[in-house]
Structures are given as structure tokens and as C-alpha cells.
Amino acid sequence: MASEFELIARHFTPATPGPQAGVAFGVGDDCAMLAPRPGLRLAVSVDTSVANVHFPADAPPEAIGYRALAVSLSDLAAMGAEPRWCLMALALNEDDDAWLAEFARGFHGLCRTSGTALVGGDVTRGELAIGVTVMGEVPPDLALSRAGARRGDVLAVTGALGGGAGGLVLWRRGERDLAHPLLARYLMPQPRLAAGLALRDLAHAAIDISDGLLADLEHLLAASRLGARLEADALPLAEGLVEALGGEEAHRAALSGGDDYELLVSLPATALDEATRRLAGLGLSLTPIGVTSTERGVAGVALDGHHGWQHFQGGGE
Amino acid sequence: MASEFELIARHFTPATPGPQAGVAFGVGDDCAMLAPRPGLRLAVSVDTSVANVHFPADAPPEAIGYRALAVSLSDLAAMGAEPRWCLMALALNEDDDAWLAEFARGFHGLCRTSGTALVGGDVTRGELAIGVTVMGEVPPDLALSRAGARRGDVLAVTGALGGGAGGLVLWRRGERDLAHPLLARYLMPQPRLAAGLALRDLAHAAIDISDGLLADLEHLLAASRLGARLEADALPLAEGLVEALGGEEAHRAALSGGDDYELLVSLPATALDEATRRLAGLGLSLTPIGVTSTERGVAGVALDGHHGWQHFQGGGE
Numbered sequence: 179m180a181s182e183f184e185l186i187a188r189h190f191t192p193a194t195p196g197p198q199a200g201v202a203f204g205v206g207d208d209c210a211m212l213a214p215r216p217g218l219r220l221a222v223s224v225d226t227s228v229a230n231v232h233f234p235a236d237a238p239p240e241a242i243g244y245r246a247l248a249v250s251l252s253d254l255a256a257m258g259a260e261p262r263w264c265l266m267a268l269a270l271n272e273d274d275d276a277w278l279a280e281f282a283r284g285f286h287g288l289c290r291t292s293g294t295a296l297v298g299g300d301v302t303r304g305e306l307a308i309g310v311t312v313m314g315e316v317p318p319d320l321a322l323s324r325a326g327a328r329r330g331d332v333l334a335v336t337g338a339l340g341g342g343a344g345g346l347v348l349w350r351r352g353e354r355d356l357a358h359p360l361l362a363r364y365l366m367p368q369p370r371l372a373a374g375l376a377l378r379d380l381a382h383a384a385i386d387i388s389d390g391l392l393a394d395l396e397h398l399l400a401a402s403r404l405g406a407r408l409e410a411d412a413l414p415l416a417e418g419l420v421e422a423l424g425g426e427e428a429h430r431a432a433l434s435g436g437d438d439y440e441l442l443v444s445l446p447a448t449a450l451d452e453a454t455r456r457l458a459g460l461g462l463s464l465t466p467i468g469v470t471s472t473e474r475g476v477a478g479v480a481l482d483g484h485h486g487w488q489h490f491q492g493g494g495e
Numbered sequence: 496m497a498s499e500f501e502l503i504a505r506h507f508t509p510a511t512p513g514p515q516a517g518v519a520f521g522v523g524d525d526c527a528m529l530a531p532r533p534g535l536r537l538a539v540s541v542d543t544s545v546a547n548v549h550f551p552a553d554a555p556p557e558a559i560g561y562r563a564l565a566v567s568l569s570d571l572a573a574m575g576a577e578p579r580w581c582l583m584a585l586a587l588n589e590d591d592d593a594w595l596a597e598f599a600r601g602f603h604g605l606c607r608t609s610g611t612a613l614v615g616g617d618v619t620r621g622e623l624a625i626g627v628t629v630m631g632e633v634p635p636d637l638a639l640s641r642a643g644a645r646r647g648d649v650l651a652v653t654g655a656l657g658g659g660a661g662g663l664v665l666w667r668r669g670e671r672d673l674a675h676p677l678l679a680r681y682l683m684p685q686p687r688l689a690a691g692l693a694l695r696d697l698a699h700a701a702i703d704i705s706d707g708l709l710a711d712l713e714h715l716l717a718a719s720r721l722g723a724r725l726e727a728d729a730l731p732l733a734e735g736l737v738e739a740l741g742g743e744e745a746h747r748a749a750l751s752g753g754d755d756y757e758l759l760v761s762l763p764a765t766a767l768d769e770a771t772r773r774l775a776g777l778g779l780s781l782t783p784i785g786v787t788s789t790e791r792g793v794a795g796v797a798l799d800g801h802h803g804w805q806h807f808q809g810g811g812e
Contacts, residue, residue, distance in 0.1 A: 202536055207641050207718070208573040208702060209538035209631070216533040219519055221526035224582045224628060226619045256525040265541045267584065267626040302543045305621055309584040311541060311628040314526070324524050385525060401524070 210297035221259035229306035243284030246308035251369035256386040258378025259314030269304035326383040327402035327444035341416030343435025390434035408468035527614035538576035546623035560601030563625035568686035575695025576631030586621035644719035644761035658733030660752025707751035725785035
């Protein structure tokens, strides 16, 4: 295969980002040299996407590149951070130039639309895997932790749920049209960066829904030392989900399917209208799905047998 | 295998770093929240170490953990940056608790001695590989780029060369004693962080020697648009290298063996004495090995047939 240097030069050296991107110099040096803005916190996260674990190895390469960055950016969205920079650690088994060009197109495309500068990375031999480190900035008093939820908060989710799991089911059935809304949700998820920025002065806490609503709700509640009561019927289901999976499986996908990359936020009831209005301005819905409580566990979920359920107390209904 | 959450909790949640480490909060949140110091540049780099590509899969797990961080920190050393934070993306095939404990001990040990706080990461299934993102800080006017070398500079290297390649040869011959100086050089390389800090106001340019002296010299010269004349006889050879490999192979290992993680610096001749004095204070030698010139290519190297040679013009001797 081509050397690491050749690969990097051919596909991953976009127009070197300049001072306006906060990059002093360094793409191609031992390190990238970044200029964080004074007074802001730096939010950093890494997510690795592995072929046939996190995405199908035969998915369109543009989607694979896009998605690897999207799932990392979703963590910045959940903190209310503004994306600035990323690094990519790419493991490749073969040097397929056409594949890499499409992969790079997907990755660079989301870099552009999200305002994220690719400032470094490496390429190694191995099973296809993409590790993306993202860095963003947020004013210290506006960062959205998982731990800030308060008793009596409304729990609400952006957009719709279950689309990630529904898209995976469709992929396994042979659907290959990326224009199908569920397949698009699974393979080209939109990190809710604008929603995180819009809600960071209203919400008490947030998390992105990557492992499934119930599992991620558990993380938020554990960090905040609270419980919750959900209205399972209130869950906003992804377009086409009931038609594709049937009603019961659709609800199961929304509760515990994972890969949705929507935001789950905990916010005071008094802020719900304003939050809803702001997201509507972004073309995005915000749906209240329950309230926090001091009683540990999650009550009010009627389904069982789904992933993550063992972490929860069964509810009353 | 144990879930990602269990693995992270068991081995990779050291005492959560506090404000003194510049960590506002966030280990276990969607992102870590860091507080870079105002006025400094942020130096970032990622390096992925893959089993049986970058290290033997059956190397001592403590060495594997140590080494994965060391090779990333070496990039900070080459910029003259002070390490602050790191993230680890770990791919594992099996959940061997004893192995992981040793691996974590090696990693955390170098975190401690280098002043690097582990602030996040992820664990995925796959062939053993460790991607480490490091972040450090450096005053803008002191950062050591590859591109700053000037005509007539002295080229000098810290420590000794060839030990990485020599250690690999010994490992393949069955040597397993980590106390053997060459094996230690290969499996437990010491990132030259203190040397980078000590030289950053004296040197014009620096690079760490990971691909081999000639290959990395080429990178530095290309970035600085210069050539060089080397004195191959001046190369400082690692302890035990000639005995292990013989004289010719020892020189070849020093020129192009790679994995040495020493620093190659370009500095004015007038600064050489002071630079040498400072490194001596750190217990480290600094050896002049040549000078830069405006004539492109590297002259003065008598050996040929080694990796990287094709990138260079043959020399005069």
C-alpha cells in the first residue's frame, strides 16, 4: 500500500486551515499548533468506529467518512460546545484510491458544514477503523454536563428516535438507497450541534443518544443522582419506523436501539416553550418525554426484554 | 467481553484529575472539559500503535501501555511542548483482566512521570491497537516547527541512535529481558520531553526520530527547504548495538532503523555549547552529526541500500 505520507498528502491535506480557524501552523509537523480562544473551556472527545461493529464495512465510503466524524461531533453537541478541530486515526487494510477519495469527501464535507478543521492524524495497517478526536470550545458557565439535572426537570429529546436501529434493520434487509429516511438516519446521522448551542443556556444537563435512550438516560440520571418517569407513548418515532418495523419493534428501537445521535436534555419546565421555539427555528422538534424525580430508577416504561432494561427498575404501568 | 463502561471504570479511571491538572470536569461525561492556559498554543497529535506492526503482540503489557503513550509524547517533545492531557482509543480482542491491569499500569505510570492527565477515551472490539491523542502547551514564540532550520545550522541528535531497531532484532532472536539496554530502548523508549523544553529557545527546528534518522531528517529538510551534509561516523550508537548487530548493521540501524524517539534538532553553531550543557544537566548527550546547506539532498552518507535511501541524493564520499 502507499506510504502513510502519500495517503495523508493525497486525501487528508485539505487547504491548510489558517489563522481564522485557530490553527497557528502544524498540519504535517510533529503536532498541529492550535490557538484556543482565551476564557473558553476546551471540550475533547474521541470515538472509534470499527467496520462491522459500528457500521457495515460495505456501506458507501462517503457515509463511513461522514459518520465517523458525526458520532464524535455528537459528543461536542451534547456539551453545548462549538466544534473547532479534529484529528483522524485511520486503520486501513488496503489502499483503494477511489474508496479513499469518497471516504475523504464524506469526512471533509462534514468538516466544512460543521466548521471543524482537520489538523492531524495517522494512517496504519489493520481492519478498517476510524478514530476521530474532536475539540470544541464552550464558555465555562454554559457547558452542559450530564450531572446537572435537577429534580422536577422536564426530560426532552431533539428530533426523532429509533431511526438508527431502524436503518440498520433495513440495511440488513438489503435496502441500499441512502435517500431512504431510515437509512439516512443510520448512516448519515446529523450531529445536533446547533441544538446544543441553542439549548446550553436553558438546559441543566444533556447527553447524546448513542447507546439508546434508556441506556443514555441512565448515564445522565446516574451522574445527576436522580430517577425519572417516562411517558413511553410520547417518544417521537423516526419517519417510516412503524411501517418498517411494526409498532412494538418501533417503540423498542426508540427506547433502546441506539445510534440516533439526538440530544436528551433535562431542563426546567419553565424553559420548555423557549427551548422548543429556538429549535423550531432550526427546523428541529423538541419533545418532552418525561420528568426527573428523586426516586431512583426509571418508571413508566411498559416494554421489557430490550437492551439496557436490566439497569432499570420496572415501572408501574 | 466486559462492556466498554466496565473496562473504562476498572482500568482507566485514575483519581479524576482536578483543577490543578487543568481539567474542569468531564472524565465519564460526553467530553472532557479542559482549561488551556491563556496565551499558550495547544500542540496536539495522535499516534496509533498496532500489534505486530508497531510492537510485538506478545510484548509485556506494561511495555505496550507505556510505549503507546511514549510515542505520542515524543511528538510533543519535538515541538518543545509541555504535556498536559491525553485520550486513549483502545481496540481489544479479548477481555483479559490481568493483561489490562499491567497495560494500564504502564500507561498510567508514564502519565504520572510526564505530567499527562488521561481525560477520556473509548474501547472497541478489534485487533489490539492503541490510538493516543496527546495535548500539550507551548508559548507561541517557542514552538519548534520542522520548518525553521536555517542555512549553516548544526544538526544534532539527543541520546543515541539505532537502539529501537537493535532491540527489535534482539526481540526476534528471543531476548526477553527488558533490562537489556537495547530491548529497553525498543519497548520502553523515553520521550525526550525535558530535552525539548530545554532546547526550545536555542534550536531553530526539531523533529523526533521515529521513522529513522535519514527519513526524519528528510522531513525536516523538506519543510525547511534545505539540504544537509552528514558525518556518518559521528552518529552516536546505542549501547550494545555494535556488539549485537556488528558495525555495518549498527550504522544502518542508526541511519534508518527507526523507533529511536530521540530528537533531531537544527540549531546555530553558537548555541551548541549551551545546548550541550543544558542536556548534560538532564543526563543526556547532544551529538552534532552534520550541518545544513542550501544544496538539496543529503551528502556524506556512505552506506546505501537502507530504507529511505531512495529519497536522498547519494553523497560525495
